Amino acid sequence: MADRTRGEFLSLTSVGLGAMIGGVIGVPATAYMLAPVTKEVTFTPVFLGKMSAFPSEANDPNKFKPTPATYIEDPSNPATSPGLAFVHNTGKSSTDWHSEDAMFVVFSNRCMHLGCPIAANSSGFACPCHGGQYDTNGERTAGPPIRSLDRFQWEIKNGDELWITQRWSTDIYGGQVRYYPVKMPGQPTHTPGPSWIPDVLYPHVTYTHGPVPGPVPLPPAPKV
């Protein structure tokens, strides 16, 4: 320090001050731009419709015909988050969404390839964008989708109102439907090898969520 000239000292001071001013301006600007990457949203429960609006398909076992229901996924952004859920009435009686005998299975219409809206048909679901196909359990059967369709956790309120209360990503393997925190389309929930791999490669940072529900045995697919 003692050997520094006045010029060197002033140069160092200028550089230091410049760095400080740059930091004062740059850090908030960067944080402002990048803040959304760590943000999570909470799924707001949505009223889908009266139970009577979703008739059972049990009377016609050869026909798979889930009922579409529109909803707003994020009430604070109604213009940008309209969604469509497909409500499949299984003809069973349990009002516990997680039961094997659950009355409804509520599918998301978001294709698990790249997020296009799928359409229901008699053999399951199909995506118009790139040809993804799903069976009546929402399991991928053909095309580029990487996993099964997302499902909604639901509950019956006020006696006869069907509400969806949480979105879950799913994967179907080993004869079971397995639930995962929501990942975006194109991102795997389950890969060969240790279970932590998908979470490291694709951190699930979209929705806040409670305990992840356990797997549920896959019901036999209805004849189509």
Add this chain to the structure above:
Amino acid sequence: MPLPIPTPDPKQVVLQTEDWIEYRTGFPTLVRKFLFRKVPPTGWFHTLGSSLLTVFILQAVTGSLLAMTYDPSPNGAYQSIRYITDQQSLGWLLRGMHKWGASMMVILLFLHMARVFFYGAYKYPRELTWLTGSLIFILTMMMGLTGYLLVWDERAYWASVVAVNINGTAPVLGPFISKFLLAGPVFGAQTISRFYALHMLLIPGAIGALIFVHMWLVVKLGVTPWPTRPLPEPEPSAIPAAHRAMPETVAGE
């Protein structure tokens, strides 16, 4: 009797004005050096770069004019596009120029890059020219991506959903890139604002700066001749100072 006021010679007025600007900015000399520099024999393929610059300026002008009416909000974006197209005087023409200009810019960019590639113009000493051109190419693609959403119709929305999700499929950084583009975890009102700001300010600014560097390098290093023709002797100013100082170069000279 008052002395007659001499009538100014128009030519002298122009020259004096130029001198006035020259003395204070040096700009006329700069323009003269840029426009009247020596170049090797060229052909139509060498016009692609300047065509690209013209289209970029056209896009900037038409984009600025469209921005005066466009409303970057979920409830207003599509309505304002409809207004520009159907009701505003010559709005259809302005929007059409911007839309087709965007496609033309991408086509010209590919042709220009192909010309550079086949002429070997990316080689020493023009590596940085190629690099800045490549960055302009990437940013032009980003202009296409961010501009596509602004129309805010079904096709724009779902195409952008697909594009964002494609970004999201990249491991590790993918989910964060998606959320950065969306300005949040899901598609929201801020998404269109972010795309608009990127499309209107950030990316064009970056492209403009890179075009400046790109052209400065083109002027400094000269135009690449047709590869089959013998190379002319490079002028000393075209050889980087660091290279001139290397012993083998000096020995070679």
